[in-house]
Amino acid sequence: MSLHHLLFPLLILASSVASFVSATSKEQTLNTQQANFFNPKLPPRTLSSSKKFEGSSEIVDLRYHMGPVLSSSPINIYLIWYGKWSASQKILIKDFINSISPSAAPPSPSVSDWWKTVSLYTDQTGANVSRTVVIAKEHSDTAYSHGSHLTRLSIQQVISTAVGAAPFPVDHRNGIYLVLTSNDVTVQEFCRAVCGFHYFTFPSMVGHTLPYAWIGNSGKQCPEVCAYPFAVPGYMGSGGPGALVPPNGDVGLDGMISVIAHELAEVATNPLVNAWYAGEDPTAPTEIGDLCEGLYGTGGGGGYIGQVMRDRRGKTYNMNGNKGRKFMVQWVWSPVLKACAGPNALD
Numbered sequence: 165m166s167l168h169h170l171l172f173p174l175l176i177l178a179s180s181v182a183s184f185v186s187a188t189s190k191e192q193t194l195n196t197q198q199a200n201f202f203n204p205k206l207p208p209r210t211l212s213s214s215k216k217f218e219g220s221s222e223i224v225d226l227r228y229h230m231g232p233v234l235s236s237s238p239i240n241i242y243l244i245w246y247g248k249w250s251a252s253q254k255i256l257i258k259d260f261i262n263s264i265s266p267s268a269a270p271p272s273p274s275v276s277d278w279w280k281t282v283s284l285y286t287d288q289t290g291a292n293v294s295r296t297v298v299i300a301k302e303h304s305d306t307a308y309s310h311g312s313h314l315t316r317l318s319i320q321q322v323i324s325t326a327v328g329a330a331p332f333p334v335d336h337r338n339g340i341y342l343v344l345t346s347n348d349v350t351v352q353e354f355c356r357a358v359c360g361f362h363y364f365t366f367p368s369m370v371g372h373t374l375p376y377a378w379i380g381n382s383g384k385q386c387p388e389v390c391a392y393p394f395a396v397p398g399y400m401g402s403g404g405p406g407a408l409v410p411p412n413g414d415v416g417l418d419g420m421i422s423v424i425a426h427e428l429a430e431v432a433t434n435p436l437v438n439a440w441y442a443g444e445d446p447t448a449p450t451e452i453g454d455l456c457e458g459l460y461g462t463g464g465g466g467g468y469i470g471q472v473m474r475d476r477r478g479k480t481y482n483m484n485g486n487k488g489r490k491f492m493v494q495w496v497w498s499p500v501l502k503a504c505a506g507p508n509a510l511d
Contacts, residue, residue, distance in 0.1 A: 193355040194221055200474050202332035204472075226452070242332045261424075269486050302330075327371075345379075354382075412491075426496075429496050
C-alpha cells in the first residue's frame with residue numbers, strides 16, 4: 165500500500181479466483197514430478213484490517229487515476245541495507261529481485277511469470293510496466309545512522325543519507341529506493357499494523373520526489389504476523405495446524421520476500437499514489453497486492469492459502485527463481501482477468 169501494508173485476513177473465496185493465463189502451453193505446464201501439491205488450511209493472522217476484499221470483480225473497483233507507472237526500462241532498484249545483514253541474507257533477497265526479469269533459467273512457474281501480471285498495467289499512453297528489474301546500486305548502513313528505531317519520516321532521512329553517501333543517483337523515472345531493515349531495528353507501527361509500505365519522498369526531506377518502499381525483517385519481532393504462513397499465531401498451540409516450512413530455511417527472510425514482492429508490485433503500478441488503486445482516499449489506497457493478501461494458489465479462501473508445492477524435504481513454495489531458488493510469493497490482482505492471478509494456477 166502507499167502508506168501502509170495492511171494485514172488482511174484470509175478471506176479470498178475460491179470461486180472468485182481465476183488462473184493466470186500464460187503466454188505459451190509450456191508455461192502452463194507444471195512439473196508435478198518434482199513436488200507435491202497441497203492446500204493447507206491455517207489460522208488467520210493475529211492482526212487484520214477492517215477492510216475485507218474477497219477477490220471478486222463485482223466488488224473491487226480498481227481504477228486508473230491518470231498517474232505514471234514505472235514503464236521505462238529497466239526499473240532500477242536502489243537497495244539500502246539498514247542495520248546488520250549477513251552476506252547470505254543479502255544474496256537470498258538479491259536472488260529474488262534478480263529473478264523478476266525474464267530469464268530462460270528457472271522452470272515454470274517462475275518469479276518472472278508472476279511479474280507478467282504486474283506488467284499488464286499501463287499508463288495513459290498505453291505503456292506497460294517494465295518487465296525488466298535490476299539492482300542498480302547498493303548501500304549498507306551498518307552504523308544505524310538514524311538509530312535503531314525508525315519512523316516514517318526518518319526512513320526518508322535514511323534514503324537522503326544514502327543518496328548523498330552512496331552516492332545514489334536521483335532517478336525519478338526508473339528508480340525504486342528500497343529500504344530493508346534488519347531484525348534488530350524497530351519501525352513505527354511495524355508488527356502492530358504494518359509489515360512494509362511504500363510512498364514517495366518529500367522534497368523537504370530528501371530534496372526530490374522519489375518512489376520508495378520499506379520492509380522489515382520480522383524474524384525476531386513478529387514472524388506470526390509478517391512471516392505468515394511460515395509462522396502461525398501462538399494461541400493455536402499444538403492443537404492447530406502448524407506453520408509451513410520456508411523454502412530457504414529462514415522464516416524471517418522468506419516471509420520478508422513476499423512482502424518485498426507485494427511492495428515492488430505496488431510501487432511499479434502506483435509510484436506516486438495517483439495511478440492504479442481502489443477506493444476514494446489516495447492516502448490509504450487499496451492496491452494490486454492488497455486485493456490478494458494471503459492468497460498463494462488456486463483454491464484459496466476460507467482459511468486456505470491455495471494450492472502450493474512442497475518438495476521432498478517438506479519445504480513449501482509456489483514459484484521458482486534463478487540459481488535454483490524457490491520462493492513463496494502472494495498473488496496480485498490482474499487487470500485482464502479482474503481476479504487474483506499467479507503463475508502456479510492449476511485451472
